[in-house]
Amino acid sequence: MTMTDPSQKALVPFVSVANMMRLINHIGVETMLRELSEYIEQDFKRWDAFDKTPRVASHSEVGVIELMPTSDGQAYGFKYVNGHPGNTRDGLQTVTAFGLLADVATGYPVLVTEMTILTALRTAATSALAGRYLTPQNARVMAMIGNGAQSEFQCLAFHALCGVTEVRLFDIDPAATAKVVRNLAQSGLTVVPCDSPEQAMEGAQIITTCTADKAYATILTDNMVGSGVHINAIGGDCPGKTELAPAILHRADIFVEYPEQTRIEGEIQQLAPDHPVTELWQVMTGQAQGRRNAQAITLFDSVGFATEDFSALRYIRDRIKGTDMYQPLDLLADPDDPRDLFGMVRRAGGLCE
Amino acid sequence: MTMTDPSQKALVPFVSVANMMRLINHIGVETMLRELSEYIEQDFKRWDAFDKTPRVASHSEVGVIELMPTSDGQAYGFKYVNGHPGNTRDGLQTVTAFGLLADVATGYPVLVTEMTILTALRTAATSALAGRYLTPQNARVMAMIGNGAQSEFQCLAFHALCGVTEVRLFDIDPAATAKVVRNLAQSGLTVVPCDSPEQAMEGAQIITTCTADKAYATILTDNMVGSGVHINAIGGDCPGKTELAPAILHRADIFVEYPEQTRIEGEIQQLAPDHPVTELWQVMTGQAQGRRNAQAITLFDSVGFATEDFSALRYIRDRIKGTDMYQPLDLLADPDDPRDLFGMVRRAGGLCE
Numbered sequence: 001m002t003m004t005d006p007s008q009k010a011l012v013p014f015v016s017v018a019n020m021m022r023l024i025n026h027i028g029v030e031t032m033l034r035e036l037s038e039y040i041e042q043d044f045k046r047w048d049a050f051d052k053t054p055r056v057a058s059h060s061e062v063g064v065i066e067l068m069p070t071s072d073g074q075a076y077g078f079k080y081v082n083g084h085p086g087n088t089r090d091g092l093q094t095v096t097a098f099g100l101l102a103d104v105a106t107g108y109p110v111l112v113t114e115m116t117i118l119t120a121l122r123t124a125a126t127s128a129l130a131g132r133y134l135t136p137q138n139a140r141v142m143a144m145i146g147n148g149a150q151s152e153f154q155c156l157a158f159h160a161l162c163g164v165t166e167v168r169l170f171d172i173d174p175a176a177t178a179k180v181v182r183n184l185a186q187s188g189l190t191v192v193p194c195d196s197p198e199q200a201m202e203g204a205q206i207i208t209t210c211t212a213d214k215a216y217a218t219i220l221t222d223n224m225v226g227s228g229v230h231i232n233a234i235g236g237d238c239p240g241k242t243e244l245a246p247a248i249l250h251r252a253d254i255f256v257e258y259p260e261q262t263r264i265e266g267e268i269q270q271l272a273p274d275h276p277v278t279e280l281w282q283v284m285t286g287q288a289q290g291r292r293n294a295q296a297i298t299l300f301d302s303v304g305f306a307t308e309d310f311s312a313l314r315y316i317r318d319r320i321k322g323t324d325m326y327q328p329l330d331l332l333a334d335p336d337d338p339r340d341l342f343g344m345v346r347r348a349g350g351l352c353e
Numbered sequence: 354m355t356m357t358d359p360s361q362k363a364l365v366p367f368v369s370v371a372n373m374m375r376l377i378n379h380i381g382v383e384t385m386l387r388e389l390s391e392y393i394e395q396d397f398k399r400w401d402a403f404d405k406t407p408r409v410a411s412h413s414e415v416g417v418i419e420l421m422p423t424s425d426g427q428a429y430g431f432k433y434v435n436g437h438p439g440n441t442r443d444g445l446q447t448v449t450a451f452g453l454l455a456d457v458a459t460g461y462p463v464l465v466t467e468m469t470i471l472t473a474l475r476t477a478a479t480s481a482l483a484g485r486y487l488t489p490q491n492a493r494v495m496a497m498i499g500n501g502a503q504s505e506f507q508c509l510a511f512h513a514l515c516g517v518t519e520v521r522l523f524d525i526d527p528a529a530t531a532k533v534v535r536n537l538a539q540s541g542l543t544v545v546p547c548d549s550p551e552q553a554m555e556g557a558q559i560i561t562t563c564t565a566d567k568a569y570a571t572i573l574t575d576n577m578v579g580s581g582v583h584i585n586a587i588g589g590d591c592p593g594k595t596e597l598a599p600a601i602l603h604r605a606d607i608f609v610e611y612p613e614q615t616r617i618e619g620e621i622q623q624l625a626p627d628h629p630v631t632e633l634w635q636v637m638t639g640q641a642q643g644r645r646n647a648q649a650i651t652l653f654d655s656v657g658f659a660t661e662d663f664s665a666l667r668y669i670r671d672r673i674k675g676t677d678m679y680q681p682l683d684l685l686a687d688p689d690d691p692r693d694l695f696g697m698v699r700r701a702g703g704l705c706e
Contacts, residue, residue: 009445088691093691107435107440330371330467334449335446338447340536343535346536
């Protein structure tokens with residue numbers, strides 16, 4: 001080791017996109033969704049342990065860039081994530097993300113990872129985890145409205161965690177639906193492409209909406225939704241972006257991650273600020289009721305909360321141990337004498353010259 | 354290019370610690386401090402262009418982890434930074450940092466860089482920039498109280514930007530002082546190690562305090578500070594951490610970066626919330642007066658603001674162009690079809706198997 005080689009303390013494990021894909025294919029998507037959901041459930045069940053704050057958003061006319069920090073006192077995590085609906089027109093992702101986990105005791109990062117793919121996984125794992133508490137008994141059919149980047153993950157999560165056997169697909173773009181049909185061909189799911197939202201919802205006990213327009217859209221109207229269904233609403237996740245007609249919300253028992261955030265970003269931004277909602281963690285700990293009866297309409301108004309990313313970061317930190325699916329990132333300056341930052345820079349120059 | 358190779362859009366330029374040190378030694382520390390100060394001044398002078406918010410802090414008993422975001426509408430930047438005074442006991446840095454710059458139009462990151470070293474540079478560049486507006490005419494001697502990781506950068510910045518020719522050093526640990534003496538031996542500065550703060554301040558027109566204890570400390574008492582000096586107070590930068598006796602503050606004209614943040618974190622947390630202060634950007638644009646006369650005591654109550662990191666990120670983005678002093682980081686998942694995230698993962702697995 002020469003003097004310019006970084007010390008071990010300075011190296012942060014980094015999971016690149018390529019390594020995340022290797023990890024997923026190594027573990028298997030459905031196994032990973034199940035394992036992720038366990039980490040997410042653990043953290044929901046110790047809700048009070050977390051330092052919670054609504055995400056820090058920087059809005060522009062074309063999108064949003066957000067930082068989502070949280071801590072349980074031992075570890076600190078945050079995610080950087082953007083949302084730019086117009087990006088797909090230019091061949092870019094609507095949502096990209098990366099995240100970091102750090103040690104609270106020292107402030108040193110212990111993991112940096114891509115989170116574009118990981119976010120799709122954690123969102124699907126959270127949806128299906130909520131589904132385990134909220135879907136009607138023996139729900140086997142799910143309508144998947146919106147067949148974008150997250151839809152396969154949603155379908156597989158409900159398959160793995162909730163016993164869904166059939167997914168009925170609709171998208172305003174048939175090419176998106178065809179893509180999902182192709183991608184799920186070997187999944188064990190019965191996959192039915194549909195020509196309308198109504199057709200997709202035929203016989204479905206679970207309705208997942210995941211569309212991308214940043215606008216008050218009405219993907220589901222009131223008369224499309226009968227009793228005894230569970231709605232998993234993914235797409236309404238920022239101010240001005242909703243998918244459901246308000247009348248549906250008034251008929252539904254509404255479950256949310258973190259009310260302070262969901263009232264700003266979720267479907268319930270359309271409702272009065274004191275409209276009753278139930279917090280998901282309370283359902284998981286048994287402090288609140290989930291589904292009341294077979295006829296109820298339950299709605300998981302998902303916006304994605306920082307603790308879910310924290311759980312996902314914990315999971316990846318644990319899961320890469322002993323593997324070669326990460327690389328050391330020379331991110332932290334760590335001189336032998338912590339007070340001698342300048343000397344470290346100067347000596348590096350001496351050896352370079 | 355195979356299908357698992359990331360596309361160009363997915364690759365974010367990354368400046369490691371090793372490359373940052375190469376860049377500094379390539380440009381030269383004093384040149385870099387001057388160039389950095391120009392970027393910082395440009396951004397202070399367009400203060401209204403920035404989306405400003407106090408940093409998002411996560412405090413624990415042993416330290417703090419902070420995110421400092423800002424945007425000018427074109428670019429978005431944030432810095433991750435910790436402050437753990439006890440870290441040096443374990444051979445770790447008190448402060449480590451990294452940062453990111455992104456394109457507001459797409460939300461895609463365009464730079465990830467180490468910022469432990471860069472923060473020391475931007476802090477020193479900001480101090481000396483403020484000094485250009487506030488120090489007494491013909492100030493040539495600076496007392497440097499606290500000889501830790503930032504002190505050499507402060508000395509060189511005042512040398513490069515303010516014409517300081519002599520620095521007088523004091524630290525409670527003589528080894529720290531000896532380190533600075535060693536590191537500045539070839540700098541062109543006259544370097545005088547001193548046995549007390551009082552001795553360090555003999556004949557000094559500029560007093561820089563940069564100590565690290567997270568406590569209400571009194572590095573400078575009232576009777577130590579005569580008229581006609583400029584105080585550059587670096588170390589008081591979080592709640593409960595100050596360096597100056599309140600009586601000094603009452604005698605001084607106080608200049609700050611962003612009052613909303615400085616009143617929480619700076620020396621002025623010891624004063625009434627409406628105590629008059631002057632914003633640095635207003636001095637730079639000529640809207641407010643800097644030094645009133647030769648007798649005034651001026652105080653720059655530095656806490657470090659997000660725009661300064663933004664300026665530093667802009668500078669690094671521009672400065673690495675055409676060099677090999679960065680590496681591509683496979684941080685963003687970028688499938689050929691943005692909606693086909695799942696297919697990208699699946700195909701990567703197919704090629705791996």
